[in-house]
Amino acid sequence: MTLSTVGRLVSASFERNFFTHVFIDEGAHAIEPECIIPITGLLDDRNENCGQLVIAGDPKQLGPILRSQFARNFGLETSILERLMNTIPEYQRCDTSGYNERYVTKLVRNYRSHDAIISVPRDLFYDGELEACGDRMILDSMLRWDHLAKRGFPIIFHSVFGADERESGSPSFFNRYVTCVTSNRDETYLKI
Numbered sequence: 001m002t003l004s005t006v007g008r009l010v011s012a013s014f015e016r017n018f019f020t021h022v023f024i025d026e027g028a029h030a031i032e033p034e035c036i037i038p039i040t041g042l043l044d045d046r047n048e049n050c051g052q053l054v055i056a057g058d059p060k061q062l063g064p065i066l067r068s069q070f071a072r073n074f075g076l077e078t079s080i081l082e083r084l085m086n087t088i089p090e091y092q093r094c095d096t097s098g099y100n101e102r103y104v105t106k107l108v109r110n111y112r113s114h115d116a117i118i119s120v121p122r123d124l125f126y127d128g129e130l131e132a133c134g135d136r137m138i139l140d141s142m143l144r145w146d147h148l149a150k151r152g153f154p155i156i157f158h159s160v161f162g163a164d165e166r167e168s169g170s171p172s173f174f175n176r177y178v179t180c181v182t183s184n185r186d187e188t189y190l191k192i
Helices: 007-011 032-042 069-073 080-087 115-125 176-191
Strands: 021-024 052-055
Touching (some): 021 032
16 A cells, blocks of 8 residues: 555554554655554554554655645654654664664665666765675676767766756756757667
């Protein structure tokens, strides 16, 4: 179920702790009220058979997107995952031993990206711990590609100028020129 539909389980009068586990994926992106519904509606820690809550996500990536200044004023742009990790000592990183493994599991193996791609976030956000662990045959398959600016470095930077635009009522920006250039480049690469 998604956070937007889990309220149906609560309103369907399932007993609290009926579920042995409640998983919230992308907990660093979800707004806190969305997470509170399954936590308070499906779990009851006053019972010895309380279900297990698992919040998965990465507080170093995109957080909640809010359109309401009112919600921002009350701190809702901080996800429940980030709030818990910043305020509860058991969830915080210890300088000497990392995170308490009883409460936090930090995933550090990346199976989709070449090391050159993850090196910057590894150094800036992940304490140097992020590892490129994918199949070397796949990760290195494009290193000799003729269209790379630098052979052996599987990243292409392309400067694009244009104006950021925004539709009324939307928090998102777009750039028509970026879309056009990206589409043309994609067509070029697909022909190769």
